[in-house]
Amino acid sequence: MDFFFVLSGFIILHAHMDDIGRPARLGRYLWRRAVRVYPIYWICLTLSVGALVVMGGALPLWDIALNYGLMDPFFHPRIIAAAWTLFHEILFYLAFAGLIIHRRLGIALFGAWILAAIILFHHPGGPATIINPVNSCFLFGMIARPALPRIPARAFFLPLAAGLAGFAAMTIVAANFMLDVMVLGLAGGLVVLGLALADQANAWKVPRLLLFLGAASYVIYLTHYAEFSFAFRLLGSFSAWPAILSVAAMMALAAAAGGAMYWVIERPILRRLRS
Secondary structure (H helix, E strand, O other): OHHHHHHHHHHHHHHHHHHOOOHHHHHHHHHHHHHHHHHHHHHHHHHHHHHHHHOOOOOOHHHHHHHHHOOOOOOOOOOOHHHHHHHHHHHHHHHHHHHHHOHHHHHHHHHHHHHHHHHHOOOOOOOHHHHOHHHHHHHHHHHHHHHHHHOOHHHOHHHHHHHHHHHHHHOOOOOOHHHHHHHHHHHHHHHHHHHHHHHHOOOOOOOHHHHHHHHHHHHHHHHHHHHHHHHHHHHOOOOOOOHHHHHHHHHHHHHHHHHHHHHHHHHHHHHHHHO
């Protein structure tokens, strides 16, 4: 997930770099971010709440409301387990809005945010969503974006190789959570920078299937736990299968089901709301 946050920081700055310091564009920015995150999430969340009720489960209405809003500084139960990342994502969007209102305001917000994570992370009962060190990964992605035009595209393999080496090293060596996150954030920033440079250099052609999976990745991410559960109920335990086959089967099912949901539901919604 560290890489996901790095990638998000890069993409948001790339998409909204011209909006920084232009408060008149704040409404457009907030609308585009809300349209991308909330509609399909609300659909998935409503289905999950319905399933929870059918199975006899219950949550306080306040916890359900926090899940719909994706704005919870602490860590109340997440109805969609994978959606814990979205609470950090929305926090990042709000901090970035400060840059759009005023550049210095945004810089101050990001500085205070990271400082709070460093100082308060081990404070019991603190606002876990705000002070989690994983939030620093957004900054590594943002740093990678202004570095993009300063490096020749043909040199893409240098940051890409360095970033991949960093990820490989972290599978062997681990220090503590905060330091690990910083190293992973730096490695992720280098990988994103290398991939962006490779795209500029036309180093390879991305197959259409991967482009489609990229477009559908959000809904695949939101629904893959439910699809794994369905697969176990439908096909029985995968324990008798070789590990590589069971993992491949679950990944294929999640990709196919999530891709279908993207094509039938999310894609038309995005087209309508963005038009």
